[in-house]
Amino acid sequence: MKIALLGMGSVGRGVLEMIAAKDLGIIVTGIADSQSGVIDPGGIDPARVLETKKKTGLCGNKKISAADVVSNADYDALVEVTPTNATTGEPGLGYIRKALKRKKHVVTSNKGPIALAYTELKKLATKNGVALRHEATVGGAIPIFHTLEHGLAGNEILAIFGVLNGTCNYILTRMSDEGLTYEQALLEARELGYAEADPTYDVQGIDAAIKLVILANTIWGNGVSLKDVNRTGIDLLTPDALRLAEEEDCTIRLIAEAIPKKGLLRVSPRIIEKNHPLVVDGTLNAITLETDMAKEITLIGKGAGSIETASAIIGDLLLIRDRYVKRT
Amino acid sequence: MKAVLNSIYKVIVLQVSMKLEMKDAPGQLVAALKPISEVGGNIIAVIHQRDPDSESDTLNVQIVLELAEGRLDNLVALLKKQGVHIQRIGKERLLYRRTVIMIGHLMHTDLSDTVDRIDSTGFAEVSELSMSMPAVSERSSSRLTIKSVTRDDMEKAVSILRTVALEKDLLLIEPMEEIA
Numbered sequence: 328m329k330i331a332l333l334g335m336g337s338v339g340r341g342v343l344e345m346i347a348a349k350d351l352g353i354i355v356t357g358i359a360d361s362q363s364g365v366i367d368p369g370g371i372d373p374a375r376v377l378e379t380k381k382k383t384g385l386c387g388n389k390k391i392s393a394a395d396v397v398s399n400a401d402y403d404a405l406v407e408v409t410p411t412n413a414t415t416g417e418p419g420l421g422y423i424r425k426a427l428k429r430k431k432h433v434v435t436s437n438k439g440p441i442a443l444a445y446t447e448l449k450k451l452a453t454k455n456g457v458a459l460r461h462e463a464t465v466g467g468a469i470p471i472f473h474t475l476e477h478g479l480a481g482n483e484i485l486a487i488f489g490v491l492n493g494t495c496n497y498i499l500t501r502m503s504d505e506g507l508t509y510e511q512a513l514l515e516a517r518e519l520g521y522a523e524a525d526p527t528y529d530v531q532g533i534d535a536a537i538k539l540v541i542l543a544n545t546i547w548g549n550g551v552s553l554k555d556v557n558r559t560g561i562d563l564l565t566p567d568a569l570r571l572a573e574e575e576d577c578t579i580r581l582i583a584e585a586i587p588k589k590g591l592l593r594v595s596p597r598i599i600e601k602n603h604p605l606v607v608d609g610t611l612n613a614i615t616l617e618t619d620m621a622k623e624i625t626l627i628g629k630g631a632g633s634i635e636t637a638s639a640i641i642g643d644l645l646l647i648r649d650r651y652v653k654r655t
Numbered sequence: 656m657k658a659v660l661n662s663i664y665k666v667i668v669l670q671v672s673m674k675l676e677m678k679d680a681p682g683q684l685v686a687a688l689k690p691i692s693e694v695g696g697n698i699i700a701v702i703h704q705r706d707p708d709s710e711s712d713t714l715n716v717q718i719v720l721e722l723a724e725g726r727l728d729n730l731v732a733l734l735k736k737q738g739v740h741i742q743r744i745g746k747e748r749l750l751y752r753r754t755v756i757m758i759g760h761l762m763h764t765d766l767s768d769t770v771d772r773i774d775s776t777g778f779a780e781v782s783e784l785s786m787s788m789p790a791v792s793e794r795s796s797s798r799l800t801i802k803s804v805t806r807d808d809m810e811k812a813v814s815i816l817r818t819v820a821l822e823k824d825l826l827l828i829e830p831m832e833e834i835a
Contacts, residue, residue, distance in 0.1 A: 488831070563826050567787040567796035568756050572828075574785070574798070575754055579828060598756060598830040605831075 328648045331357035331400045333393050333422055334408035335386050338436050338463070341633030342406060342640050343373040353644060357400030361409075364391030368401045393418065397425045403652050404432035404644060407440075408463075413528075413537055413553070416440040427451045427459065432651065434643040436463035436636055442537045442553065445544045458647050461545075463639035465538045466491065466612045469628040470642060472545060475616070482618035484546050486586040491538040493610030493630040494522045494529040495561050495581040499596075500608050503569045503578045509562060521610055531560035532581060532594040539583040539594060547587055559595040572598050578606060668804070669727065670699075670750055672719045674743040675734070679714040687716065690733035696722040715742075721750070751809045752782075754800045755816060759825035761786070761795045770799075772819055779803035779812035 330353055332339055339360075346353050354370045360380070365371060365387030380386045397405060405426040409419045416439035423433050423440050427448065435441065440448065441461045452459035462472050466489070475484065490496050494516055501512040513530070516522035528534050536556040543551050561581050572579050575598075582597045582605065599606055604625040607613045612630030617623050629635040677683045684703070691698055702717040722730065727746065734741060761769070770781045783800035801816075803809040813829065820827035 559826070563758060563794075564828075565758055565789075565794060565796045567789065568758050568828065571756055571785055571787070571796055571798040577754075577830075579756070582831060596826075596828050598754060598828055600831075603831065 328352060328404065328644070328652045329354045329356045329402045330404045330406050330644065331355070331359075331396050331402040332406045332408065333359050333396065333419075334410070334437075335360035335380050336408065336410065337633040338408040338636045338640070339406075340377060340380070341635075341637035342408065343377055345634065345637045345641060347373040347377070351641065351645070352648070353641075356402050357396040358386050359391065359393035359396040360386045361393070363387045363389045364393060364396045366391060366396060366400045393422060394425070397422045398429070402431060404434055404458075404647055406640060406644070407433060407435040407437055408640070409437055411437055411439045411537075413439050413442065413533065416443040420444060423448060423459070424451065427455055427457060430455045430457055432458045432460075432647045434460050434463075434640055434647070436461070436640060438464045438534075438537050438541060442540045442544075445541065446548065446550055458651060460643035460647065461541070462643045463636050464541050466614055466626070467493075467628065467630040467632065468635035468638045469612060469614060469626045469630070470639065471542070471614055471626060473642060473646070474624070474626060475546060479616065479618055479621055479624070482620045484616055484618050485588070486617040487539075487542055487546070487584065487614065488605060488617075489535075489539070489542070489583045489614040490580055490605055490607060490612055491535040491583050491614070491630070492529055492532070492581060493612060494526065495532070495535070496607065496612070496630075497521050497610045498530070499561060499564070499569075499578070499580055502564065502566055503573065506566050506570070508566055509564055530562045532558045532583075535581060535583045536594045539585055539592065543585045543587075543592065549587065551592060555592055557591075557593040557595070561596050564596060576601055580606060668750055669722050669724050669746045670719065671696075671722055671727065671747075672717065672745045673741060675716045675718060676740040676742050677714050677716070678738070679712050683714065684716060686737050687734065687739045688718075690730055690737060691718070691720055691722075693733060694722065694726045694730045696720045696726070696730065751803045751806055752800060753803075753809055753813065753830060754798060755813070755830065756796065756798050756828040757816075757820065757825050758796045758828070759794050759820075759823065761797055761825065762788070764823035764825065766797075769816075769819055769823070769825075772815055773801060773812050776808075776812065776815065778805075778808040 357366045363385040376386050407419050419437040420440035426433050441464050497516050498512040501507050536558050577598050579596050580599050583594045585592050605613045613627045615625040698720045700719040774780050781799050782802045786797040788795040801812050
C-alpha cells in the first residue's frame with residue numbers, strides 16, 4: 328500500500344520512524360513539510376528523509392509543495408498530519424478535500440478539518456468510494472473510533488464522558504497531589520514540554536471541546552460545532568478547591584461530556600470520586616462510553632506523543648489496506 | 656442555614672437507621688425484617704456484628720432503610736409485636752445530598768444571600784459549608800453540601816446555584832453525575 332505524508336512534526340516523524348522500523352508493507356511515495364517536498368513513485372526511504380529533516384530542517388526540495396504532493400504523487404492513502412487550525416482548518420482541510428476528490432483514502436490527526444467539516448468531508452469520501460479516518464484526533468493512542476465501530480457495533484451510544492486533554496490533567500494531578508497553585512503546576516507542565524507557551528487552547532478547555540465535537544459528530548452525526556459546547560476551563564481553580572474536594576475522597580478533573588438525550592455538550596472542571604475510572608494520573612487520557620448493551624466501557628491510554636499517535640494512524644492505514652486496497 | 660420545610664405536599668421519604676436487639680435464636684432476624692417489607696420499606700443495609708465469645712443470648716443488629724414518613728409509627732408497633740427491642744432510632748428527612756465547590760469573591764458577593772437562595776426554596780437546604788479565605792483581595796474557595804427530598808428538587812437547587820454563580824461571577828464546580 329502506497330501513502331503520501333503531509334507534515335513532519337512530531338506525529339509525522341513518528342509515523343515515518345515506525346514505517347522504517349517495522350515491516351508494515353507500507354510504501355511512502357510522497358512527503359511534504361511546510362516548506363519542501365519529495366515525490367518518488369518508486370518509494371522513498373523514510374529513514375533517509377528523517378535524517379535530512381534533522382540536518383537541514385527540510386524534508387526535500389523547496390520547489391515541491393505539499394499541494395504538489397497531494398495532487399501529483401501516486402498513493403492509495405494520504406496521511407495528513409499538519410498542525411491544527413481550529414478556526415479555518417487550513418491548510419489541512421484543502422489537502423483532505425483534494426485527496427478525496429482524487430479518490431484517495433485519507434487518514435488524519437488534524438482536529439481542525441474534522442471538527443469544522445466532518446459531515447462535508449465524510450460525504451465527499453463516500454461519494455468517491457474512499458475512507459476518511461481520524462482515530463488520532465481524539466485520545467492519542469486510545470482506539471476510540473475502532474472500539475465504537477467494531478467492538479461496540481450495534482450498540483446505541485447513550486453518553487460519553489472523557490478526560491481528553493493531557494495538559495489539563497497533568498496540571499490538576501499536580502495541584503491535587505502536591506498542593507501546587509495553578510501557576511506553579513502550569514510552569515512545571517511547560518518545563519516538561521506538556522504545555523505550550525500560550526496555554527489558552529488547553530487550559531480553557533478549547534482542545535477538549537474540539538475533541539468532544541469530533542466524538543459527537545462521528546457517533547451521532549449531529550452536526551454540532553465548537554460554539555455549541557458549554558465550556559469552562561481550569562485556569563481559575565485554586566489549591567483550596569482541590570483540598571476541599573480531597574476532604575470528601577474526591578478530586579477535580581476537566582471532564583468533557585456529551586449526553587444527546589439531555590441536549591448536553593459540556594467541558595467543565597468537575598468534582599469526581601478518586602476511585603472513578605476517569606480519574607487518571609498525569610498526561611493520560613480516559614474515555615467512558617455508556618451504551619445500551621455493553622453499558623459502561625472505559626478506555627485509558629496515552630493522549631499524546633509521537634509514537635503513541637503514530638499507533639493510531641498506522642491502525643487506520645492497516646484497516647484501510649485490509650478493507651479497500653488489494654494486496655499484491 | 657436551617658430551612659423551613661413547611662410547604663411540602665409530596666410524600667416525604669425518610670432514611671431511618673435503627674439499632675435492634677432481639678433473641679439470638681433461629682428465625683429471629685427474618686422475623687425482625689419482615690415488618691419492614693410489610694410497611695413498604697426499602698432495606699438499604701443490615702449490619703450484624705456478632706461476638707463469637709459472647710455469652711449473651713441477645714443479638715444486636717443495625718438496619719438502614721428508606722420509608723415513607725407516615726409509616727414509621729406503624730413499623731415500630733409491628734417490631735414491638737415481634738418481640739424486638741428498639742434500642743435506638745435515627746431518621747433523616749432529606750435523602751439526596753450533593754456537594755459542590757464555589758470559587759470567587761464569596762464574601763464580597765454576599766455569601767449568606769447565596770446560601771439563602773437555596774434555603775428559601777423550602778425543598779432544599781445547604782447543610783454544610785466549608786470555606787477557605789487566603790487573603791482579603793484573593794478569591795476564596797468553598798464547599799457546599801446541599802440536601803433535598805427528591806432528585807428533581809436537587810436538580811432545581813443546583814440550577815439555582817448556576818444562576819447565582821453567573822450573577823456573582825463565581826466558578827461553580829459540580830460533581831460528576833452518576834451514570835444511570
